[in-house]
Amino acid sequence: MEILVMAHAPHRPESREAASSEVAVLSKIVKRYADTKGAEFAAVNDLDLRIRRGEVVAFLGPNGAGKTTTIDMLLGLLAPDSGEVRLFGGPPQQAVRSGRVGAVLQTGGLLPDLTVQATVRMLGSLHPGADPERAIRRAGLTALRRRRVGECSGGEQQRLRFALALLPEPEFLVLDEPTAGMDVAARREFWAAVRQDAARGTTVMFATHYVEEAEHFADRVVMIDRGRLVADGSVSTVRAAITGRTVSARMTAVEAAMVAASPDVRSSTVRGDRHCFDCADSDSVLRLLLHRTSAAEIEVAPRSLEEAFLAITDHDHDHDHGRDRDHDHGRDRDHDHGRDRDREPVRDVREARR
Numbered sequence: 582m583e584i585l586v587m588a589h590a591p592h593r594p595e596s597r598e599a600a601s602s603e604v605a606v607l608s609k610i611v612k613r614y615a616d617t618k619g620a621e622f623a624a625v626n627d628l629d630l631r632i633r634r635g636e637v638v639a640f641l642g643p644n645g646a647g648k649t650t651t652i653d654m655l656l657g658l659l660a661p662d663s664g665e666v667r668l669f670g671g672p673p674q675q676a677v678r679s680g681r682v683g684a685v686l687q688t689g690g691l692l693p694d695l696t697v698q699a700t701v702r703m704l705g706s707l708h709p710g711a712d713p714e715r716a717i718r719r720a721g722l723t724a725l726r727r728r729r730v731g732e733c734s735g736g737e738q739q740r741l742r743f744a745l746a747l748l749p750e751p752e753f754l755v756l757d758e759p760t761a762g763m764d765v766a767a768r769r770e771f772w773a774a775v776r777q778d779a780a781r782g783t784t785v786m787f788a789t790h791y792v793e794e795a796e797h798f799a800d801r802v803v804m805i806d807r808g809r810l811v812a813d814g815s816v817s818t819v820r821a822a823i824t825g826r827t828v829s830a831r832m833t834a835v836e837a838a839m840v841a842a843s844p845d846v847r848s849s850t851v852r853g854d855r856h857c858f859d860c861a862d863s864d865s866v867l868r869l870l871l872h873r874t875s876a877a878e879i880e881v882a883p884r885s886l887e888e889a890f891l892a893i894t895d896h897d898h899d900h901d902h903g904r905d906r907d908h909d910h911g912r913d914r915d916h917d918h919g920r921d922r923d924r925e926p927v928r929d930v931r932e933a934r935r
């Protein structure tokens with residue numbers, strides 16, 4: 582875990598562009614790597630993203646989707662192969678150096694023998710005008726200030742990293758899977774601290790695997806899969822677009838193929854003797870089953886946002902690039918008939934009009 586600790590400028594002249602509502606603009610960014618067999622693949626593929634001032638954006642995607650690569654390019658730690666990144670209207674490095682951006686990343690370490698307070702004070706001394714006591718309060722660490730870092734739990738250490746990210750009083754906080762490995766109580770405490778900060782107007786973008794964190798905390802969800810945008814919009818828009826129902830029944834394979842071809846079916850699977858349909862409109866699929874097939878033992882079940890997320894990022898392992906990734910989620914995909922892998926991303930109406 583590494584915290585970006587940069588001296589910040591006491592005065593922040595606002596350029597016309599920076600004064601606008603866009604904090605970050607990623608335009609058609611591409612990053613290619615070689616996989617374990619030496620073949621090139623795009624870890625981030627033609628990604629367009631705009632983060633507006635005051636937004637709290639959840640950046641969702643399965644393992645290996647390209648979240649960290651995108652965040653590294655957003656912060657200027659990695660150069661895109663093509664495309665452009667602008668933070669506050671300028672190059673990302675400039676925004677990071679000026680202290681306008683604070684980040685909690687996945688790599689780096691803390692010194693176990695220092696106390697929480699000594700750590701924040703020490704790194705605070707690198708930031709002219711920083712207020713370590715305020716950062717400690719804002720990260721919810723007041724009661725832990727005298728504890729040695731080595732004696733803090735994983736969740737408490739994450740809040741310490743959050744305090745360090747707050748030192749330059751950033752306008753934009755970027756958190757890469759900040760609660761990975763925390764238990765439920767620690768995650769709740771962490772988000773309470775971040776939420777307080779967001780309420781003051783700080784723009785926040787956080788990468789996460791936890792769909793419920795996006796649901797409870799973000800006002801916008803950006804979902805990527807294999808480096809491509811698959812959904813972008815308010816939590817309610819994305820939820821409405823990707824939640825649906827599963828209809829399952831016993832029927833013949835010929836009937837199942839006919840149902841799977843319906844525009845109201847997103848995908849279909851076979852589980853034992855049952856055919857399961859992931860439906861955009863379960864009512865019309867039910868009508869189809871009742872009127873046009875011999876379907877028996879019909880069941881209709883709601884999908885959770887979690888299931889919808891798994892469905893939207895569901896694919897086979899054809900393009901597994903090196904790292905041991907967890908794309909399978911333990912589900913039966915041998916008979917996946919219907920999913921349209923090149924479909925348009927789910928977008929907020931607001932976005933689509935742009």
Ligand SMILES: Nc1ncnc2c1ncn2[C@@H]1O[C@H](COP(=O)(O)OP(=O)(O)OP(=O)(O)O)[C@@H](O)[C@H]1O
Pocket residue numbers: 614615616624642643644645646647648649650651902903904
């Ligand atoms: N330096 C590298 N060289 C080669 N491949 C890389 C490199 N860094 C990342 N990758 C690959 O690029 C893809 C995207 O990785 P990235 O870490 O951005 O995904 P992620 O969404 O952050 O995943 P996770 O949730 O597991 O952290 C993965 O297939 C990964 O193995």
